Amino acid sequence: MPTDNPLALDRQLCFALYSGEKAVSAAYRELLGPLGLTYPQYLVMLALWEEDGQPVSGLGRRLGLDSGTLSPLLKRLESAGHLRRDRDAADERVVRARLTAAGAALRRDALPVPGELFARMGLDPAEAAELGRLLGKICSTGRAAAAQAPRGKDAP
Template sequence: MDETLRLSLQTCFALYGASRAVTSAYRPLLDPLGLTYPQYLVLLVLWERDGRAVKEIGAELRLDSGTLSPLLKRLEAAGFVERRRETADERVVTVHLTGSGRALRESVACVPGQVAAKAGLDREELIALRDVLTRLTRTIEGKTP
């Protein structure tokens, strides 16, 4: 058997497994708040800077509009965000946090630390892993520094 085709030797499979494991680690922490992991990511983007265009959020999260629109609808139905058409250009829809959406930030402040603790890596290892994965993503996307 050609060793290059062994599943256990595939970096892509290790990344896939790690991604699923990390996402699963978030579930019990976000479920009580009525959030999914992708909704949490949208909120992280808005907590950094509120009032972003839908297109900008999609670009930041690498999500297409077919995936992002239902997420935003559910966040809006839950009362965490509101979508507004820009008066200057009605084609542009911006997403704004509501009071509940801003308040939710305090409720999830402990989540990254809890997931990090579950990962069993120290702070330096987590930072190094993040940096390698970011570099890998940028290189594959053709956005090398």
């Protein structure tokens, strides 16, 4: 296969991201199974371990999840005893997600997950940090470009 072919599959960033996402998802499935978490549930728990008692709306923004996706995740985590949802005392329109003791304790069991994932992916911590930085750049630049793009019926 010629290396100067700009349309070669192996030269496509999208294919590398797609293939990488599949490999990472499979590894997370194996690592999170014993914790009783799916990958999206793990993301919710990570956000709450970082900042407990977040408003559900803020949690959705942080994770990039709409309420139709986030609500069932929270419901399953609540049923599993990892969190509870409470109305804010100061503003009852605000619902907050709060860790239970069991949810907070699960953090200890999850501590090895990132290092184990890096090892399974063949990455040392510096490579993992660089990959995270580059993917973050792609995401923020992509979001900014999408926000600048023309919308509506006049858009090309």
